[in-house]
Amino acid sequence: MESKEFAQAVREERDSLLSSFANPSGGTVVAAHLLAAGLSPSQRKEVLAAMDAALTDAFYTLLLALDGSASLGGKQQHFIVSDDSGDVIANGDGRLEAAAWEAFHENSS
Template identity: 40%
Template sequence: MTPEQFVKIFYTEKQDQFDNYLNKHQDTYVSNLINQLDPDEKEMTILREIIDTILTDTYYTFLLGIDGAANIGGVQQLYKLFDPNKNELTGSGEIEAFAYEYFHGDKS
């Protein structure tokens, strides 16, 4: 696995989570709460933006935290992350760079 592949699976998970939360036919706690609100079209647009921003910020910060470029819970340090073949994914700054591309740039 490469750092880009690692970031991409997080980006895909974020997108899946977002879609599940906003799908009226999904049986998730969040989607059920949204259905209880019964938002109109304008409120739903705002709610979609809020949820997307929260998920983006959370996943992006987590990925940067693993790569030592942001703090997690007030602690900033570089973590060592290895794929199953014992190739290190962290330490080069690639996770940070790919996270920006996927969550805030051209890859999304």
């Protein structure tokens, strides 16, 4: 798996989580909390927009931290991430950072 594929897979996971959180019958704890809050449609829309932004920031920052361009737990270093075949996904050379930007910002839907 290449950095681009990895970043896109992370983006798809973020999108899937947001979708399950937004679905009142999705079976997630987050969906149950949103339903229990009794929000108006406009309030629900705003809460989901905030969750969308928070998930994007969290997943994007984690990818940058793996590549060494952001801190993780207050420490900044790069990590070597590889798949089962030994293909390097991240090693601090900026490939994952660039792929993350593309997946989360250039191709945002």
